[in-house]
Amino acid sequence: MERTLGRQEASDAVGDEGWRLLLGTLRTSVRVGSLAEAAGVAARAVAVCGDDADGHLRVDLRPEQVVLSLQSLDRAALTARDVDLARRLTAAVRAAGLRTEPGVGTGASRSVQVLEIAVDALDIPAIRPFWAAVLGYAGEAGADGPADPLVDPAGEGPAFWFQQMDRPRPQRNRIHFDICVPHDEAPGRLEAALAAGGRLLSADRAPAFWVLADPEGNEACITTWQGRDG
Incomplete structure (x- = not known):
């Protein structure tokens, strides 16, 4: 079983990658230019997470952004697996020429x-x-x-x-x-x-x-x- 992380540890682990800790979840936003591009980001995220996608990843798609959330859903907690997935997702998003960042909305009008x-x-x-x-x-x-x-x-x-x-x-x-x-x-x-x-x-x-x-x-x-x- 994956180790459960404390709040400080989880925040520190991926804060520089554009993820933020919110109520036991890690969240980030990816700004996109269309719903089709958002769907592509979502598909890439699911592929990166593989067999862990259903148990850890949640995705919200909009024409201007994709919000990615991670949590070990069977425990309603964050584990080392979630941190690993966050890092892998950030790398995949960067490889597509995009960024994981805490701001959401047009012009990053507010944070996640x-x-x-x-x-x-x-x-x-x-x-x-x-x-x-x-x-x-x-x-x-x-x-x-x-x-x-x-x-x-x-x-x-x-x-x-x-x-x-x-x-x-x-x-x-x-x-x-x-x-x-x-x-x-x-x-x-x-x-x-x-x-x-x-x-x-x-x-x-x-x-x-x-x-x-x-x-x-x-x-x-x-x-x-x-x-x-x-």
Whole structure:
């Protein structure tokens, strides 16, 4: 069985290759000029991964970009195999005259990111089945306990996770967004949110997360993988 990697180790291993660590996955973007070129990149990626493709690789194709994601899906974790595949994919993309890079969108308007929706709960096992049913979601392989997050089996919608509360807090919204960004993207995203009228409510757990609010008090968190070990 492949060795599971810590966050710092995984990030350091492929950061210089244009990959970023987001919620237990390695992600990168390849800018292309057409959907046909995107399909070619995807086909090359599948070929490079070979028999490991189904168990590790996920691909999102658009006319302007391809987003590649790697994770050992049977464990919902990163392993040494994922790092090896990331390096091989970067080499293959470069051989095609393209680049793996963290920026996505036209003109690399933002970085790769992952959106989560967090739900405050006093009794997580009691409410989790409802959200699984109404969303058509399920737990991840190796992480499907009564308090674990829920994910879209089709890989289209944002993840849902449940924040344990010790008492009701009716004075605040009980559902908020978590935007998981690359660690080197977080300062710029924070600055942009504040410049757009946001307020910083807490940086006590930074760089793991910053708690922000819009002008009416609705909350969102900018999160990274950093500050979560030890």
